[in-house]
Amino acid sequence: MFTTSRGIALVLALAISALTVAFLSLMESATATLLIVAGGISFSVSYLLMNITLEYLIFKEISSIYVMLEKIQKKDLSNVVDKPNRASISPLKKINKTINSYAVAKNKEIETLQKNAVFxxxxxxxxxxxxxxxxxxxxxxxxxxxxxxxxxxxxxxxxxxxxxxxxxxxxxxxxxxxxxxxxxSGVIKFHFESFDLKDLVLEVIEELEQKAAKRDVLIRFYFDKKKSYPTYADKDKIFRVCQNLISNAIKYNHDGGEVEVHLKQHKNQLHVDIKDNGQGIPPEDIKRVFERFYRVEKSRSREKGGTGLGLAIVKHILEGHKSKISVTSTVGKGSMFSFELPLEKKN
Ligand SMILES: Nc1ncnc2c1ncn2[C@@H]1O[C@H](COP(=O)(O)OP(=O)(O)O)[C@@H](O)[C@H]1O
Ligand SMILES: [Mg+2]
Known part of the structure; x- marks a missing residue:
């Protein structure tokens, strides 16, 4: 009985009302009725106040701390949610909140570890x-x-x-x-240097022209001959990006297809589009082509000498340049892969 909030409130309320009655009885004018009424009122008021205080500020918090500790002990944190951070004067509420945050953090850690293990x-x-x-x-x-x-x-x-x-x-x-x-893992470092992006694209096209000719695919490069396209980036890695994208545009094209490379300047950015009129990528696959080993047609890509890693590498290299690759595609019509690099401003 004394371990519940009601029990404790009852004992304390009795003690307070007894004290009040004893104190009042010392006064000469105190009548028996007054003592009974005062005793009754002080008992009910203190019982109510004690009960509410104990129940809401202490017992409820302790029991939820206990529930949470039990969950942590059983490592069952799946339905623990982060509680809103409401200001409170009760130290127990603060302890409860801290334990809850700890449980949420642990739960996230466990989920990440599980995901990593699956990956x-x-x-x-x-x-x-x-x-x-x-x-x-x-x-x-x-x-x-x-x-x-x-x-x-x-x-x-x-x-x-x-x-x-x-x-x-x-x-x-x-x-x-x-x-x-x-x-x-960050072992490969990026070596930034100044170069003209147009010259680099021309080099890539020259390297891939033979491969394209074998399949009767025509590569067209559109840029403004009067302009230069200076950028500051890792030249070898950007070469690899263009090589991968243009070689995909040739590989996943029809015999006799076309590949267009557009190089444009937009404000402070150089914008590259690699367009083909090949087989295209179905909408359900488009988000996944940048994943390692993801291929739309498994056997076809392998037969063409693909490792399924080309676009994953492209994505990584561009992320290293704080840029990203984007793609739009229509099945049967073709695809377009685009990326941007910063224009290097001459002082
Ligand atoms: N231009 C494109 N047209 C159609 N499909 C493409 C194109 N580029 C990439 N893909 C699809 O995305 C997959 C992943 O490309 P990538 O990572 O370069 O690997 P792969 O080594 O197979 O070329 C390819 O297998 C292919 O199915
Ligand atoms: Mg490829």
Whole structure:
């Protein structure tokens, strides 16, 4: 009985009313009725006040602290929510709030750890799968050769060439993975320098022209010949960005398709659009093409020598330049990838 707020309030109220009655009885004019009324009033008022104070300021807070501690002990923090920060004079309310914030922070930490664990598991599964494909192919050709195909000169050359192709894609994959990993962990540093973006795009196009010609794809570059396009960025990495985007525009195009590269200056920014009239990307895939290993058509990309890491690397490089990549696409009509770099102002 004495451990509930009512019990304690009852005892205290009795004591207060007894004291009041005792005090009043010392007065000569005090009648029995007055003593009874005063005793009754002081008992009821103190009982009410004590009960409310104990219940709302102490017992309720203690019981919610207890509930929260029990949750922390059981590591069951899934439905703990951050309470609004209302100013309060009660130290118990403050303790309660602190414990609640601690539980919310712990809950977030647990959720992040769980997400990371899932991500790691999926990533390892993806890598193993990606590595397995070229290893398996090369292994197949080499074993067929060892089992006798090596005697046949025509087959020998064809199989060795295919095994070499698989090993090349394995090399490219490992190389891209390392780049991405080093960029994420901050090992690869950015080396900023001044250069003309138009010259860099021209270099990339020159490098990819042969690849485009093989598929009869025409690359057109639009820029103002009278202008220069100076920027301050990591030249090698921006080369890689343009190379990846233009090579995708060729790869995921039809034979005889077209690729347009537009370089424009908008106020203090240089704006690059890489447009193709190829197969396009379905709306449900468009957000995911920047994820590692995400491909719209798995077999088709691999067959074209894709690692599925190109756009993830592009995204990272542009983030390192405080810029971002954007894409719009219509299935059957084509896609457009765009990014911006700052215009370097001449003093
Ligand atoms: N210009 C484009 N047109 C259509 N699909 C594209 C284009 N660029 C990228 N994609 C899609 O996005 C996927 C991811 O691209 P990327 O990261 O460069 O990997 P990949 O190594 O497969 O080229 C590709 O597999 C392809 O399905
Ligand atoms: Mg690519």
């Amino acid at each position: 790691r598991r999926e990533f390892i599964a993806d890598i193993s799968h990606e590595l397995k494909t070229p290893i398996f192919a090369a292994q197949g050709y080499v074993h067929t050769l060892l089992d006798g195909a090596v005697e046949d000169e025509a087959v020998r050359y064809k199989f060795l060439k295919r095994a070499a192709k698989s090993l090349n894609s394995l090399d490219k994959l490992v190389h891209d993975l390392l780049t991405l990993n080093q960029m994420e």
